[in-house]
Amino acid sequence: MRTVVIGAGRMGRRHIQVVKDLGLELVGVCDPNPESLALAEKEQGVPAKLHFRDANRMMTMTSPEVVVVASTAPSHCEYTCDAAEAGAQVVLCEKPMGVSLTECDLMIETCRAHDTKLAVNHQMRFMEQYTAAKEITDSAAFGGLSSVSVVAGNFGMSMNGTHYFEMFRYMTGEVPVEVQAWFSPEPLTNPRGAQFSDRAGSLRVTTASGKRFYMEIGPDQGHGMQVTYAGPYGRLTVDELAGKMSWVVREEQYRELPTTRYGMPYI
Numbered sequence: 001m002r003t004v005v006i007g008a009g010r011m012g013r014r015h016i017q018v019v020k021d022l023g024l025e026l027v028g029v030c031d032p033n034p035e036s037l038a039l040a041e042k043e044q045g046v047p048a049k050l051h052f053r054d055a056n057r058m059m060t061m062t063s064p065e066v067v068v069v070a071s072t073a074p075s076h077c078e079y080t081c082d083a084a085e086a087g088a089q090v091v092l093c094e095k096p097m098g099v100s101l102t103e104c105d106l107m108i109e110t111c112r113a114h115d116t117k118l119a120v121n122h123q124m125r126f127m128e129q130y131t132a133a134k135e136i137t138d139s140a141a142f143g144g145l146s147s148v149s150v151v152a153g154n155f156g157m158s159m160n161g162t163h164y165f166e167m168f169r170y171m172t173g174e175v176p177v178e179v180q181a182w183f184s185p186e187p188l189t190n191p192r193g194a195q196f197s198d199r200a201g202s203l204r205v206t207t208a209s210g211k212r213f214y215m216e217i218g219p220d221q222g223h224g225m226q227v228t229y230a231g232p233y234g235r236l237t238v239d240e241l242a243g244k245m246s247w248v249v250r251e252e253q254y255r256e257l258p259t260t261r262y263g264m265p266y267i
């Protein structure tokens with residue numbers, strides 16, 4: 001399939017590599033920054049004839065079937081809508097999907113209107129640290145998932161928090177119905193430039209059936225990514241940096257005792 005990549009920064013260049021690895025036909029790479037294009041040439045061998053500075057010109061000239069939007073967040077909505085209007089069959093847009101819910105709705109509507117498949121690159125639902133955790137929490141021995149608590153270093157509500165919101169949707173199969181958040185007053189220094197604003201803080205999300213998601217990523221926390229999943233009979237903790245997972249469940253004969261009997265013998 002004829003494929004273009006918009007944005008040739010760190011992620012864009014990884015997408016270019018994947019496009020090549022999948023055997024898709026790369027017909028253009030666009031970035032206003034010549035240094036990014038030069039790196040795409042050096043690292044992925046993208047020849048100068050495929051370099052563009054203007055995304056719309058690239059889409060007009062190349063008629064892509066697949067458009068990968070890997071620029072930074074403020075242009076995600078515009079490029080996704082442009083790609084759908086230009087006739088792309090598939091758009092893969094980097095996270096965060098947009099910078100407002102209005103933008104996200106517009107992206108969905110525009111892609112629907114043009115019969116374009118839209119995916120947002122939240123890869124966590126394909127990663128073993130979540131697929132394995134889901135298998136465990138869904139098991140009869142664990143009894144389902146009641147809450148997820150993320151305690152981590154100061155990794156940004158937008159930059160990494162978005163991945164965890166999506167992970168919670170994957171783990172529960174439900175959408176959030178209520179969100180409470182406490183943002184730190186000072187914006188974070190953002191690696192992509194001073195024009196981007198993100199915050200540390202704390203957050204609680206609930207779903208219609210009462211499942212809870214907590215995230216504590218205060219500006220005064222400087223290490224780690226740890227996730228604890230809790231259910232009626234079990235508790236699972238994942239140290240995501242160390243790649244370690246440990247879990248316990250009540251012995252079977254104690255499962256039906258009330259949750260207040262939280263200290264029953266366990267495996």
Ligand SMILES: NC(=O)c1ccc[n+]([C@@H]2O[C@H](COP(=O)([O-])OP(=O)(O)OC[C@H]3O[C@@H](n4cnc5c(N)ncnc54)[C@H](O)[C@@H]3O)[C@@H](O)[C@H]2O)c1
Binds near residue numbers: 010012
């Ligand atoms: N899914 C993930 O795990 C993951 C990981 C890292 C980054 N990301 C996301 O990928 C996106 C890119 O991040 P990055 O780390 O590659 O950033 P980056 O700063 O390394 O690269 C961004 C590139 O986009 C280009 N760009 C900016 N505005 C543009 C525009 N209007 N048109 C075309 N190109 C434009 C910049 O010149 C730069 O080369 C971000 O939205 C980020 O949140 C996702």
